[in-house]
Amino acid sequence: MPHDNTIAVILAAGKGTRMHSSKPKVLQTLLGEGMLQYVAATAGTVAGSVLTVIGYGAEQVRAAYPELAEGFVEQLAQKGTGHALQAAWDRVRQSGATHCLVLNGDAPLVQPEDLEELVGTAHEGADIVFLTTTLPDAGAFGRVLRGSAGNVTGIVEAKDFNPAIHGADTGEVNTGLFCLSVGAVEAALFSLTSANRAGEYYITDLVGLGVQAGLKVHALKREDAPDLLGVNSPLELARAEERLRAGQTERLLASGVLLHQHEQIVVGPRAAIDPGAELTGPCRILGATTIGQGATIGAFCQITNCVIDAGATVREFCHLEDAHVCAGAVAGPYSRLRPGADVGENARVGNFVEMKKASLGKGAKASHLTYLGDTAVGAGANIGAGTITCNYDGVHKHQTNIGAGAFIGSNTALVAPVQVGENALVAAGSVITKTVPDGALAVARARQTNLEGRGKKS
Ligand code: UD1
Ligand code: CA
Secondary structure, eight states, X not given: OOEEEEEEEEEOOOOOGGGOOSSOGGGOEETTEEHHXXXXXXXXXXXXXXXXXXXXXXXXXXXXXXXXXXXXXXXXXXXXXXXXXXXXXXXXHHHTOSEEEEEETTOTTOOHHHHHHHHHHHHTTOXXXXXXXXXXXXXXXXXXXXXXXXXXXXXXXXXXXXXXXXXXXXXXXXXXEEEEEHHHHHHHHTTOOOOSTTOOOOTTHHHHHHHHTTOOEEEEEXXXXXXXXXXOSHHHHHHHHHHHHHHHHHHHHHHTOEEESGGGEEEOTTOXXXXXXXXXXXEEEETTOEEOTTOXXXXXXXXXXXXXXXXXXXXXXXXXXXXXXXXXXXXXXXXXXXXXXXXXXXXEEEEEEEEEEXXXXXXXXXXXXXXXEEEEEOTTOEEOTTOEEEOBOSSOBOOEEEOTTOEEOTTOEEESSEEXXXXXXXOTTOEEOSOBOTTOEEOOSOOOOOOSOOSOOO
């Protein structure tokens, strides 16, 4: 249960210079989901409300996360993590929360348990609690300083760390996760200075200032917990994504999902796959996709926001988005199902067939080289190879309806809006512009003429 007296502040205004990308860092994705989505979801499980400080690329971030709209606060110039918290402080005060949980927007692997411990310690009476971990190489992370009795005395950023002044590097680093007593830290927060090599206002200086001011400051140490740390480079992003991916497939295997070449299977955090489904890598199952028991997904598929019913088959090399494949249906190999594609029970959509806002009724087939756009195909109909629905006249999209049991001959163009009746037959090579009544045979092509005399004289 979230703590109503705790507000979370996610610091996400930085550019992420070390990513070498013009995209704000928190928009970088892991398993198809933006980084900020992970942090906000975790924060929301622990804190009663969530604020997100944005700055660099603020408009892009707002557009990507409309669900976070109410909690956005802008930091107009990015003058450091302490400055970012200052930018949110009015909103923190207005919320009436007694405690403020601070997270870095670039730490997508942090788990609710990590935050619970922090909040729990703060609620027991600490004014400043933060999480630390130890690394074999502390690299660019902030170093935690302790006194001779093991008590925390401060955090020094890597750029400013000097063993001659600060003592030997112990490898204990700041994770960037803090829980602060709103009343107790305010004075220290607004007395931060930028007297450091980067010329920034560091949130980490709160620790030293707090100790000097006699506040109760606690550091909770986790041994070797790299998942708590921020992602700063493409290499760190790739490693974080791989840890998430491996965790996902391990959980799926443990729950009873069959995975072949599981090291090459990507399953996003919102996807739900039932035990008894069978997937072969490499493949990517993204967004809010659901896959039912006994469904099989072949190698080299990408499936986003789809419903794959129990017992459906998606064969190799399919690209599916916002589509539905029913029980007993077979898609692929090489099918492209775009938004609104619906493949009915026991229907078949084959190679190089594209569907968009189109349904195939029960047992209907479109097996080869076809485009079905804005189309409803009735049960048991057969769509011949090379059939194209001409759904777009350059201005508007139009609907095609094909009745149950109809047979569309190969290489037919159906110029929408148009209806083909039940059990009707369209001759191969036709261009259909008018309604074909139920049970009728439509032929709409030039007759073949054979002219003599082309051959060589014998
Ligand atoms: C920060 C910590 C460091 C810690 C590390 C853990 C500081 C000064 N340093 O370093 O001690 O070991 O995280 O991963 O806090 N941000 C803003 N506004 C700004 C600057 C940054 O919102 O003006 C945001 C960034 O978007 C990012 C987060 O704050 O999400 C952390 O900033 P970043 O520059 O990544 O800090 P680190 O150098 O990684
Ligand atoms: Ca960082």
